[in-house]
Structure formats: C-alpha cells, structure tokens
Amino acid sequence: MQTVKAEVITIGDEILFGQITDTNTQWIGAELSKIGIRVVRKSSVGDTEDVILAVLKEAEQRADVILITGGLGPTKDDITKTTLTNYFDTTLEINEEALMQVTQYFTRRGRILSGINRQQAALPVGSTYLPNTRGTAPGMWFERNGKVFISMPGVPHEMKGLMTDEVLPRLKKAYKTPIIFHKYVHTIGIGESNLAEKIEDWEDALPPHIRLAYLPSLGTVKLRLTATGNDLATLETEVDTQIEGLKPLIQPFIFGYENAELVTVIGKLLNAAQQTVSVAESCTGGYLAHQITRFAGSSAYFQGGVVSYSNEAKMQFLGVRPETLDAHGAVSEETIREMAEGVRQRFGTAYGLATSGIAGPDGGTETKPVGTVWVAVATPESTMTRRLQLGGTREQNIHLSALNVLNMLRKALLHEENN
C-alpha cells in the first residue's frame, strides 16, 4: 500500500488577479480524496513561463501526481502547453487523433476549423493524449521518474469531463492507496465555538486515526470525521459508532449526514408525508424558490411561489389586506402571517413559507433597521412567525432569511412526523 501525494497547480493571471473564482481545485481535491489520493498542496501561478517551470519542479520534488489546470486555450495569453513542452525537453507535433476530435467538435457545431484551433491538436511528443469531448483543448498525461503530470483545460465542465472519463480511471489503475473514509454531520442553528464546547469531551476521546474538522458556512456548520486505515468496512463501523456517541450531544441541531442539503432533507420529509409547499418571497426575492428548485425532483413537492416585491403584488397575488399593510407595513408580523397563509391557500399546499424584510444596504429605519426580517411558516394547524435581526451584507441576509424559514419548516415537519 502506498501513500500517494498529489499537488494541484492552476495556471492563469486571472486567478491571481482575483478575476475568476477557482472552483476546479475544490472539485479535484474531493475526487482525489475519494480514491485515496491526498492533495498536499495547491498552487496558483500566473501565465509566465519561468514561474510555471519553477512550480512544476517544486511539485515534482514533493508529490507523486501533479495535476495542472488552465492555460490551454487557443488565445495568445495561454502558454501552458509550450511550457510543458520545454519542461519535458520535447517538441510539439500535430496528434492525428486529437486533430480528428477537434475537427469533429467544430463540424458538429456547424463551424469551420480555423488555424488557431488546428493548433489545439498539437501535443508534446512523449505525452499521452487524453481526449476532451467537451471542448477543443486536449488533456495530456506525462510520466517521468515515476511521477505523473496531467494537464487539463481550466474550463470547469471540460476539466470535470476529462477527470471523470480519463484521469481518475487511470490513477485508480496506477496506484494502490490507503483508504480514507470521510463522513459528514450537518448542523444548523449553532455556532462553531458553541458546538465545540458541547462536544469537547467526545472530541478528546476520538482515537488517533479518526480526525474531526469543523467546516463553518454562513448559517450552518458541517462536522467532518476522517478515518484512515486498511479496511473500509471497519472504518465505516468505527465512524458510525463515534457518530452515535455524538448524536445525543447536539441532536436538535443536526439536520443530516453525508451530502445532505437542508432543502433535500425537507423534500424527503414532504414526500414521505405526501405534502406540498409554496413560497411567498419579499426580501429573498426568488432566492428561496431557487434554493428549492435547484434540486431535481423538487417538482414533486414544490408547487411554486410568488415574488411579491411590491405591496400591490402582496395584495393581488397573496391576499394580504391593504389595512394590514397600512397599519403595520410590509415588514411586520401581521403582514408575514398573511403572506404565508395567503400563499398556502392560493397554491393549495399543505405548507406556505414567507419572507419579508430589509436585506440592505439601504431601506432601514430607526425601528426597522437593515437586517430586520420577518419569516413565517403556515401549516395545516397554525402559523409560526419569527423576527430575525441579521447583520450581514444583502447577499448574506437573503441567504440567512431563506435558511431560517427552511429550518422552521424542517422542525414543523419533524414535529408532525412525531405526532
């Protein structure tokens, strides 16, 4: 059994200058982790030959597998391929298989292969061609002194396709690796420090081959248990036993395990009860509906929603009474109650969710400062309302408003289930 170390190198000025978000290396890290290859370092460098050569050399000294993304585009600012050609002291030659692939790519789209794109099929002699069916830049695989170098385009869906179709299967074949087993526990409604204090004794008693990490996001904290060993079944049992010990300490805050999402947990509860939901959104402005509908299968329990940005829309589509708006305003317990009940009734769903607040950065008043948000859940039995006082940016306040009303729905559904 080997411990295989990987490094990921991303190439591109745009990443250093902060002009694009790098989502590639996160995905690569997760995929390698699943096959027992451990990413020990990630580096980003610019489109400059000597810097790329230096980072390749460093990585070669530390890691077994070096994955490189970016800098393979057809435009002049992309120099990864020529740099790799120099690094391996070889030359570029048109690869016939790659040329056919690129030609087909253009033909299928009714386009003519231009000179600039024909050059995409030129590969360093000695490298193995990895077909990219989703774009025009081929992947490349190099081996030298037992080290593997893989070059892939930076466009996320092309890189993911190449990894899935070519790179991961080849790596699995090339290495026998120790088993790294991760399991996740998802919590909501409790901060990282409070969580740490509640589970301190449990954490101290973990055996050395099981590590715990806190992964906080806005509004939620994920716990990751990582076990390393030789036998998957044993590791699974050990981790599950530890989680059984953890549960009683923080039960009300746990909403799921593994890759659970708050919204899909709710979807399962709704499906099990054969119930449906609709949403009335003011301050979340469509974000709440989007959170629900970004998951396939949501149409089984989600009927739809109204984004009632104006008072007219609140009255016309949700039946909020003009007297209520006049007397209490759009951001009030009275209005949110009528919004939730109105959307529930008009969509004919079992549950109705509503949000109304001042997401910011403007629009606050002395009595209702920015971050004042009312949320409500109307159920077949009653309507629950809650006032939040949030302190984030517009984006954060929108996100936290949605999380809060979804967690209220989750609790209501669990309560139903237990009755």
Add this chain to the structure above:
Amino acid sequence: MQTVKAEVITIGDEILFGQITDTNTQWIGAELSKIGIRVVRKSSVGDTEDVILAVLKEAEQRADVILITGGLGPTKDDITKTTLTNYFDTTLEINEEALMQVTQYFTRRGRILSGINRQQAALPVGSTYLPNTRGTAPGMWFERNGKVFISMPGVPHEMKGLMTDEVLPRLKKAYKTPIIFHKYVHTIGIGESNLAEKIEDWEDALPPHIRLAYLPSLGTVKLRLTATGNDLATLETEVDTQIEGLKPLIQPFIFGYENAELVTVIGKLLNAAQQTVSVAESCTGGYLAHQITRFAGSSAYFQGGVVSYSNEAKMQFLGVRPETLDAHGAVSEETIREMAEGVRQRFGTAYGLATSGIAGPDGGTETKPVGTVWVAVATPESTMTRRLQLGGTREQNIHLSALNVLNMLRKALLHEENN
C-alpha cells in the same frame, strides 16, 4: 517605485480535501491588484505544522508580503497561530486589547466568554495586533528582514473586514507601487475563440505595456485590459483609446464595461425609460428573480414574479389557458407566450419575461429532450419568443436560460431607446 510581490497562503485540510470553496484568495487578489501589489503565487496547505513552516519559508524567499488566511479558529484542528509563534521563534501572551475586543464581542451577543475563546486573545510576542470586530480571532502582522506576514481568519466576512479596516491601509502606507490599471469589457452571446478571431488584428497591435486576457464564464466572456506604468491618467487614456478601437469589431456583443452586470445594465435602461418588469418562471424556478433582486435598488424597476412550477399555477397566476397547455404542453412557444404576456398584464409592468423548459437531469422526451427551453419577452408592442437547446447540467441550464431571456430584454430595451 517598487514592484511589490505578494503571496497568499490558505491553511486548512478542508480546502485541500475539496470540502469548502475558497473565495477568499480571489477577493484578496483583486484588492491587492487595485493598490498595485501583484499576487505572484497562491498556495493552499493542510493543518500540519511542518508543511505550514515550509510554505512560509518558501514564500518569504519569493515575496515581499505574505498573506495567510485560515487555521485561527478556537478548535483543536486550527494550528496557524502556534505555528507562526514557532516560525518567529517567540511565545504566546494574552494581548489585553484583543481580550477586551473578544470579551465585548461575547457581551454584545449576551454570551459568556469561555476558556476556549479567551485563548483567542493570546498573540505571538512581537506581532502587531489587528482588531477583528466581526469575530473572535484577531489578525496579526509580523515584520522580519523587510518582509511582512499577515495572518487573518478564514471566515470570509471577517477576513474582508480585517483587510479593509487594517491590512490594506497599512500596506498602502508601507509601499510605493507601480500603477496597474485594469479595465473590463463584458460580452454575451459569443464564444472565446470566435471573439479572439474577430479581434485578432487589434490584439496583435496592442502595445507591450497593455495586456489582454479572456475571462470566459458560462454564457459570457469578459475581456480584461491591464496596463502598467507610472501615471494613472495616461494609462486610463491609453486603455480607453484601445477600447474605442475594439468597439466596432464586437459592438452587438458588448453589454457593459468595468464591473457591469447584465442585470444592472438592464436596470439602468429600465430606470432611464421609467419602465418596470416582472417575471414568470418555470424552469428557472426563482433564479431569474433572484438574479434581479440580489442587487440593491432593483425594487425601483422590478415588481415581482411568479414561480409557476405546476400547470395549475400557470393557469391561476398567469392566465395561461388550459387549452394551450393541453395542446402544446408547458414547454412550448404557445405557453411561453401566454406566460410572458400574462405576467406582464397581471403585474401591470411594461415588460414581462418568461422561462419554461426541461432543466434536467430527468424529464426529457424524444421531441423535447433535456435542455429544451423556451424563453419569451413581452413588451408594450409585441412578444418575442426563442427556443434554446442547452447541453449543460441542471444548474448550468437554469443559468443560461436566465441569461438568454435577460439578454433578449436588453436588446429590446436598446431597440426602444434607439427609436
């Protein structure tokens, strides 16, 4: 004038294992770029002391400023502070100012300072305390042999607050840097290679101190011109002159400059015309409304929308006729036309947008495969419809559907403006 080189180091197993998205380094790169400090490398390493020590040493040899994020939490897996203490061969001591800050942080939230959080106020002797008003982990500033090391928490809003309040002002004071001037041109509706071919001659004629980069995202391509020199006004004029030469080559595809967003460009056009818009969403499920409302000020032109996931909702809230749904289905030109016209009429807005399609991964048929999407824009004069055939994931198809209908609205508004 100095060329100041910076490196950014992120610390945390969770980044290597791919469990969280690193948005910090993008933001840091952009902010440093604005004050003329050039990020030359970004590295991510795990929570392991010897690896952190090694990457600090390497960075110290290459860069002038080393920014470190992460690993400052109160929990046991966070070791950045003790590692920095060892790196600078010093000891930890409670910093009274930091202790007061942490205590106040807890008091304001009605919580008691626990032992684990009291330790947050312990700082390496010799470091400068950088107050973090948004959390419990202070920032730290170290200087040695003319190199600066800055340690910040990894929680994005805490890091951003520290950078804005403390780090950037201190860096601006510490260095006189060359001026790096960026300008962006945003395009939609044309791919990277096509764009490159259209502007090839222009690109070849750029002077050496102005560099061009293509920054493609899903559905859009951003062009970045980067000019380096001594005088900001000269650089601005030079870049603007180049952009004037670029415009005629790709005018129909340009939707904005600088930090323009498609939605805010549309918002400005609507405000100028004193017009409003509403949206009827099926396949985009709230995403389109969210794209509009995530910008402050959208309430001036956005009245609201309906997420009509079910056929009932399409009939009840948008007035789509049952005969239309029966004869043509929800994903059809006839239905999308009635959705756009219905939402426009019921919200009383000048424009009505609509989307209906099969976002996937399931739900496709032979005649309407996954990725079939109809979009429509109803204007005071007429209704335009368009059929898209998308090939991405659910998430990508939702995004591209929203972009397409927004770009249709943009063109309709420009057309109005020119009449």
